[in-house]
Amino acid sequence: MLKKLSLGLLALTIAAPVFAEGDAAKGEKVFRKCKACHAVGDGAKNKVGPALNGIVGAAAGANPDFKYSDGLLAKAAEGLVWDEAALTAYMTKPGDFIEGTKMSFAGLRKDDDITNVIAYLATFN
Template structure:
């Protein structure tokens, strides 16, 4: 019985550590977002700029921020992909034109995996 308890305790803490390692740092994500601020706002009810407001973007329908004129390419991608999620946002942050070839977004992408994870955490924290 002691071996059983030790085994499951080890599994629990291992899984907890792995989950923590994959979680991003919101503060670090805010710093990464500084690269996005020239084109995007992230305030609830904030205005669209050159790019759409990103408040509550995680889980939101793609190409659906009110008042923003999206490219045909992103609208087409939205029809097949539906909503922004961790998987497609990660691909988007890595290199937008690899996800949607004819997007009008000119940002080349983030190179560091930690920056992508942290930005995703920051965006999640700035939503409902």
């Protein structure tokens, strides 16, 4: 019994979100800036930007129903994965991270806002 409990706790620890330091509730508020172009949650559909369900940890350019920019497709071909570092760099200055991106948003200025948005997006994985 103790062995099963220990294995269960180990599995929960390993499966815990990588982005636990962010505050998803605060991230939801910051995400309001993104809602004009992106959707998340049940029934989310592509808009000007792709729906972002499952984005955290996903390979870039993986939504088959969205037409990505050539710049993003080039990064995807290089193996870009939307991990915390990549999402942080992209949300800080999208145009600097991916040359020729369709995303016209200038970026988020506060590190905490970015961390919180990532935590919020991770709730849709």
